Amino acid sequence: MSDNEWPRQLPAPAHGEWSDPPPVRSRVLLSAALVVVVLLVAGGVAWQLMSNGTAQPVTQATAAPVPSASRPTVAACPEPELTVAVAPEIEPVIRAAADGLKPAGQRCAPIVVRAEEPGVTLESKDRPDVWVPSSSSWLTIAAQRRLVYKPSGATLAWSPIVLTAPESMVGLYSSDGKPAWTALLQAVTEGRIPVVTMPDPLKTTTGLLSVHGVHAAAALTTKDPGIAQLRALTLRSRLEEADADPVSILKLLGTQNSPTDASYAVGVFPMVEQQLLAYQKAGHEVALAGAPPVDGMVQADYPYAVRKGVKTGLVEQLRSAISRPALEQAGFRTEPTAGSARLPESAAGLLAPVKQWVQYQKLSFQVLLLIDASGSMNEKIGAGAATKASLLRESGASAADLFNQDTTIGMWYFGAASATSPAHTEEVPFGPITSPVGERPRRDLLAEKIGTYRPITSAGTPLYQSVLDGIETMRQDAAPDKPSVVVVLTDGADGGTRFTMSNQEFLRKIAAGRDPKRPIPVIAVGYGPDANMTALQSMAKATGGQAIAARNPADLASAMAKAFLAARSTP
Structure with a gap:
């Protein structure tokens, strides 16, 4: 039987078989024995009787090698079952x-x-x-x-997903030993946690479940699903690494010599509880602590x-x-943990937030926000007290946190209240979001301006002129080696001002000023049922951007999230 074959039982001998072989077989066996002796002598093997009476083989250095053809061959393993x-x-x-x-x-x-x-x-x-x-x-x-x-x-x-970090960092995103996604987000936006990493949600369970955990936590903070979406993406925007390998993270942590080094190597990251227990059991130099987040607990099941x-x-x-x-x-639970967030039952539901998460690119982003400040933005929505402007203030405040640290940004309002009014006003000067404007951080100024946004009741909508000016400003002021876009939000069509022009004239001016080496795409959000989506679509097509409809003003936050994703996917 060769080594690679399955064991097979030899047939039992019949009565008398294999005993008393005929004389011819004895002669054959004797001849074979003589051949073996000759080969041993030819190979230089001598037998020496040791003092204790046992025989030991002594091989001469000049022994002839066994021909390769005589060596036994080992067959390859068969296909596994x-x-x-x-x-x-x-x-x-x-x-x-x-x-x-x-x-x-x-x-x-x-x-x-x-x-x-x-x-x-x-x-x-x-x-x-x-x-x-x-x-x-x-x-x-x-x-x-x-x-x-x-x-x-x-x-x-089963094994729940735990938010993990060096022990010294855990208190930054937990209360009474109970970590939370929202507490982590707040600590990151305030700069108290230097690094957050997560695995790829299209490849790993930790990443997939964590994305749903973050969205479940964000949904607890607001009734508006669009704003919850923006808040979830805010954490995505602050990740140091969004496709880390869980096994590689643990190996890296095992080589760290101090909690400080570990904090800046991987910071806070999610992992399966079993992996944390295995790490702790191994007794590494850097001690880790973790627990399931209370506002979006999710668990792996096998x-x-x-x-x-x-x-x-x-x-x-x-x-x-x-x-x-x-x-x-091995550290697994053999019963499910109570209180886990419910996951979507369909593949589409599972993948929708994950794909949006993955599509969010962390890059050196340059954006000019153009926000419609015409009178129609004061219109009420439905029977309640909410107006388009009030919804924009709430959504915009969440959007201000969405920009990561390498964003360069500026913001204009456009709307002309009189014949001599300019088409737009600069509310936040263009510059790095981390740099100050006077004594205020630019991000704080952006949030404040959006939070106090008040449209002018009698103002018209100089949409086309504002977009033309915005494109030209970005071409002059933005760095040429980084992606630049203009994001415009409007609820109506161009008109009611001295800057009014036809769509054909606007497109001619766009074409005349186009620079193939410096494309400035326009991401246009049509806000409300009266927005001229046909004009916005032609604007987006002419500049290589996208047009996004928010027919229901309550969907504004979702539309803004789509706009930011579209801006980041624009070459």
Whole structure:
């Protein structure tokens, strides 16, 4: 039997078989023995009797090598009967169970286990027979792609996502040992936490669940889903790294010599509780602490899922070999944790906030905000007391926090109340958001101006002239090597002022001033049912930007979020 073959039982001998061989066989065996002796002598092997009477081989240095043709060959392993892809943190438990099913003395294992993040498995062409991702959500996403994996038996384990940091930092985003996403966001925007990192939500469960945890926490702070969306993106805008590898983070932390070094290496980051427990058990120099956030707790779960059409007894054998004590010993929970945020049941619902999160690019961003200050912005919305202007004040205040530290920004209001009024006024001068304007930080001034925004009742809408001036200003003042955009928010159409022009004239002026080497896209948000979306769409097309409709004024915050995402995706 060769080493790579499955054990096979030899047939039992019949009565008399293999005993009393005929004389011819004895002669053959004797001849073979003589050949062996000759070979031993030719090879230079002499036997020396030692003083204790035992025989020891002594090999001469001139011994002739055994011809390669005489060496035994080892055949390659056959294809495994079962391939299993598992989340990295649970891989040791699954591998130990699989190794326990390996036949005694067998070199080749019938089960192959590979550790990889669920998003990697999802994109791989090598589809495993069994999949143990770190969240059932991945099975939903896979089903959307017609990759059917059905759970076999109960969920193996659970592990909540914990907000983790060096022990000295935990108090900055927690109260009484209870961390919160919103407390983390506040600490980051106030500059009390230097670094926050998160994994890629399209690849890792920690990233996927954390995005939903952040959105669940933001939803508790406001009734407006658009503002909640802006607040969630604010944390995204402050991340030092948005696609960190959880395993690499832990390895990096294991090499740090002080909490200060760790704070600036990875800062605060989410991870699976089991990973934190394993790190703590290893006794590294930098001590970590963490707990599930109270305002958006989410938990990983580990289903044992089988690909459609896979039929082998090893599927159930492996499933049975994964024991609760082994999982608990590894740091997993064998019962779900109460109070976890509910995740969307559809793949679209799971991926929508995640894709928006991923699309948000952290880059050196240059933007000029043009906000309509004409009289129509004072109109009431519905039967309540809210006006377009009041909704803008609330949404704009959240938007002011959305810009990360490398943003360069300025803001104008446009609206002409009289025949001699200018088309627009500068409210926040163009410059780095971290630099002061007088004695005020530019970000604070931006938030204050938006918070006190009051449209002029009798003002018309010099939309086209303001956009033309804005493009020209950005071309002159903005750095040529960084992306620059004009974001305009208006509820109406150009008109009612001495600057009024037709759409055709406006587009001719846009074309005449175009510089292919310095594109300045316009991201236009049409606010309310009266916004001239046809004109805004032609404006966006002519400049390489986008037009976004917010027909319902209550959707303004969502539209602003889309505008910022569109601006950041513009080349």
